[in-house]
Amino acid sequence: MRLPTRVLMADLNTRRFSVEDRADLFQYYIGGSGVAISLLNEYCPKGADPLGPDNPIIFAVGPLVGLYPLASKTVAMFKSPLTGNLGESHAGGRSAVAIRSAGYGAIVIRGASETPIYVSVDSKGVQFRDASGIWGIASSVTTGRIIRELETGAGTRTIMRIGGAGERLVRYASVITETYRHFGRLGLGAVFGSKKLKAVTVSGDHGFEVSDRKLYRETYDDVYKRAVSSPVMKKYHDIGTASNIMPLNLQKGLPTMNLRATTSPEAERISGEKLAENYLGRRVACAHCPVACIHIAALREPYANEPYFYKTTMIPYDYELIYALGSMLGVFDEKMMLHLIDAVEIWGLDAMSTGVVLAWATEAMERGLIGQGETLGLALKWGDEPAYAKAVEHIVKQPNEFYAALARGVDFASKRYGGEEYAMAFGGNEMPGYHTGPISHVGHLTGSRHSHLDAAGYSIDQAALKDKLLPDAKTAASKLLKEEAWRQVLSSLVVCFFARGIYDKDMVSKTLATAGHKVPPEALESIGMQILREKNRFKEREGFNHKELRIPGRVFETPSPLGKIDEKYLRESVEEFYRLLYA
Amino acid sequence: MSRLTVVDADRCVGCQLCMFACNRRFGEGGLAKSAIRVRSAGGFERGFVVVACRACLDPPCMKVCPVDALEPRKGGGVILKARKCIGCHRCEEACPMHAIFWDNEANKPDICVHCGYCVNYCPHEVLAMKEAEQL
Numbered sequence: 201m202r203l204p205t206r207v208l209m210a211d212l213n214t215r216r217f218s219v220e221d222r223a224d225l226f227q228y229y230i231g232g233s234g235v236a237i238s239l240l241n242e243y244c245p246k247g248a249d250p251l252g253p254d255n256p257i258i259f260a261v262g263p264l265v266g267l268y269p270l271a272s273k274t275v276a277m278f279k280s281p282l283t284g285n286l287g288e289s290h291a292g293g294r295s296a297v298a299i300r301s302a303g304y305g306a307i308v309i310r311g312a313s314e315t316p317i318y319v320s321v322d323s324k325g326v327q328f329r330d331a332s333g334i335w336g337i338a339s340s341v342t343t344g345r346i347i348r349e350l351e352t353g354a355g356t357r358t359i360m361r362i363g364g365a366g367e368r369l370v371r372y373a374s375v376i377t378e379t380y381r382h383f384g385r386l387g388l389g390a391v392f393g394s395k396k397l398k399a400v401t402v403s404g405d406h407g408f409e410v411s412d413r414k415l416y417r418e419t420y421d422d423v424y425k426r427a428v429s430s431p432v433m434k435k436y437h438d439i440g441t442a443s444n445i446m447p448l449n450l451q452k453g454l455p456t457m458n459l460r461a462t463t464s465p466e467a468e469r470i471s472g473e474k475l476a477e478n479y480l481g482r483r484v485a486c487a488h489c490p491v492a493c494i495h496i497a498a499l500r501e502p503y504a505n506e507p508y509f510y511k512t513t514m515i516p517y518d519y520e521l522i523y524a525l526g527s528m529l530g531v532f533d534e535k536m537m538l539h540l541i542d543a544v545e546i547w548g549l550d551a552m553s554t555g556v557v558l559a560w561a562t563e564a565m566e567r568g569l570i571g572q573g574e575t576l577g578l579a580l581k582w583g584d585e586p587a588y589a590k591a592v593e594h595i596v597k598q599p600n601e602f603y604a605a606l607a608r609g610v611d612f613a614s615k616r617y618g619g620e621e622y623a624m625a626f627g628g629n630e631m632p633g634y635h636t637g638p639i640s641h642v643g644h645l646t647g648s649r650h651s652h653l654d655a656a657g658y659s660i661d662q663a664a665l666k667d668k669l670l671p672d673a674k675t676a677a678s679k680l681l682k683e684e685a686w687r688q689v690l691s692s693l694v695v696c697f698f699a700r701g702i703y704d705k706d707m708v709s710k711t712l713a714t715a716g717h718k719v720p721p722e723a724l725e726s727i728g729m730q731i732l733r734e735k736n737r738f739k740e741r742e743g744f745n746h747k748e749l750r751i752p753g754r755v756f757e758t759p760s761p762l763g764k765i766d767e768k769y770l771r772e773s774v775e776e777f778y779r780l781l782y783a
Numbered sequence: 784m785s786r787l788t789v790v791d792a793d794r795c796v797g798c799q800l801c802m803f804a805c806n807r808r809f810g811e812g813g814l815a816k817s818a819i820r821v822r823s824a825g826g827f828e829r830g831f832v833v834v835a836c837r838a839c840l841d842p843p844c845m846k847v848c849p850v851d852a853l854e855p856r857k858g859g860g861v862i863l864k865a866r867k868c869i870g871c872h873r874c875e876e877a878c879p880m881h882a883i884f885w886d887n888e889a890n891k892p893d894i895c896v897h898c899g900y901c902v903n904y905c906p907h908e909v910l911a912m913k914e915a916e917q918l
């Protein structure tokens with residue numbers, strides 16, 4: 201088998217599966233995001249209920265997976281229950297290599313089961329297994345532990361599962377794989393839950409041929425050397441993405457207490473440096489990644505009621521988690537912050553959405569829009585981690601209308617209770633941790649996932665800060681568009697975005713050729729643009745209109761490192777982005 | 784003669800670059816023919832186990848092969864004579880380290896030859912080629 205072009209179709213209604221060769225799609229769209237959006241267009245009927253059986257779950261990998269370092273990601277696509285349009289989320293762990301080793305380029309899961317189920321995939325196809333015994337287990341970690349014992353393939357398999365939040369259909373529930381990796385954003389966990397799907401495991405043992413063995417090994421060594429000697433890689437290995445906390449805090453671009461502030465004298469306590477010094481217990485990598493950016497804190501604590509009885513909890517942290525559950529909530533006590541991260545991980549929620557939702561609720565409470573009647577007696581206050589942890593539990597269990605509203609995201613909750621000016625979401629997706637200048641926010645508004653990962657607007661802001669020169673609104677739009685279009689190529693291979701410095705046009709073309717897929721370097725950009733257009737077409741088909749994008753007023757009130765942000769600049773840049781996209 | 788040695792499994796990050804390297808000896812991608820395996824010690828939170836052949840001087844796998852397809856390697860371990868192998872899995876079962884893996888496509892065992900190729904790709908100094916130390 202050379203290119204991964206087979207698509208596994210699994211139907212939860214009938215508990216049957218089939219395999220189709222879709223070389224037609226992989227030929228042009230390469231894999232990953234490109235193939236996933238094509239499959240989503242094909243299998244998701246217009247207007248489908250995101251939490252209904254018609255919403256398909258698509259996982260796609262690409263031709264570099266299993267062949268080259270850092271080609272370590274799986275793309276998931278679905279209709280998002282949070283935004284009502286494009287749901288796309290990427291995760292690594294062992295998922296990508298496992299899917300390709302099982303002999304597939306993509307997996308499409310359709311329908312819904314009446315009773316709890318989990319699905320076990322290998323090269324022979326799909327086993328539909330009863331999950332009534334594990335349904336209702338709130339912890340995503342425990343769920344993983346149980347399935348690990350039930351399934352074979354230790355070392356080369358993936359176990360993607362949901363926790364309580366997915367079962368209870370929280371619109372920003374995540375799917376967790378290999379304990380520390382997530383399909384975090386946009387609510388894939390709720391889509392799993394709506395299908396009564398507790399987990400998907402994949403394992404396989406196929407090898408993949410290359411077009412020229414010698415050239416493959418040489419090209420591999422080239423990529424490998426670049427990877428292990430690059431300074432970016434060192435940064436992400438040493439302190440991890442958490443190394444961004446201090447510089448952003450210093451620049452005054454770290455969203456703090458619902459973006460009422462952008463810096464705090466206490467931020468050092470939750471910085472990557474401090475966490476590494478006092479808590480870092482282990483670093484972990486996705487399959488085929490030399491960087492190992494995943495940082496895990498070892499938190500050792502005594503039991504309150506018994507002396508000399510300790511437990512050590514291994515808790516992952518990275519920049520986004522620290523922002524969302526630390527600075528955004530004013531939780532600067534690092535132990536408290538780690539506790540909150542742990543709770544969010546165990547329930548299986550997206551950390552960014554959860555943090556932003558709680559930040560809004562805290563401010564709404566302060567301003568008297570909601571009271572203890574709504575919060576069931578909790579006094580939500582900046583930094584009060586025990587109250588936040590309890591609120592997280594309520595979001596999952598939804599004991600009243602207020603928490604049910606929180607479980608639908610900050611857009612929904614603020615429409616119902618007020619405070620939209622400080623409900624920090626873009627396009628329905630809660631904001632990531634960058635208030636670096638106007639371009640980060642243009643990126644959040646125009647990005648097809650409304651995420652910082654779409655086009656990394658913050659890095660354009662930061663270049664502007666360094667050069668002391670802000671590009672005009674139109675130039676900013678065209679830069680963002682170019683970057684986002686290129687990222688579609690990377691996420692079709694599927695390469696981790698941290699490796700974007702290694703996989704330039706020539707390297708992509710070269711590695712693809714050894715994989716058996718010939719694309720000249722100059723053709724890549726237009727493929728990326730095409731994929732981006734397809735994604736936006738899907739969004740528009742499902743009702744997205746960029747002219748209706750809400751921008752929370754807080755963005756304009758709180759100065760960024762580049763000064764106060766001008767609404768006109770944002771609107772003009774957004775308009776230009778869409779003009780160029782379809783030009 | 785030196786042999787592949789796991790010098791410090793606590794430094795292992797579970798990247799599996801060693802596994803991919805071993806497989807690349809055959810000029811292929813994936814992990815089908817890899818003779819080394821890294822798995823979690825019961826979940827990623829607990830760290831990793833590096834399962835590798837320790838080049839026994841008196842290899843139990845060799846003793847159970849019914850067709851003498853495994854021959855002693857100088858310096859410990861075995862060399863597979865693939866033509867003789869009938870794919871009976873006995874060597875795999877006999878290895879107390881579970882360090883013999885199975886290539887299902889070829890229906891033959893994957894057995895480490897202690898070439899050291901994987902060592903060059905471990906970014907975290909977990910593996911090394913060393914002389915066997917005797918107690």
Ligand code: SF4
Binds near residue numbers: 787817835897899
């Ligand atoms: S020493 Fe050679 S044969 Fe043994 S595991 Fe490493 S690469 Fe494979």
Ligand code: SF4
Binds near residue numbers: 833909
């Ligand atoms: S290459 Fe090294 S760090 Fe990576 S899995 Fe193998 S032994 Fe562990």
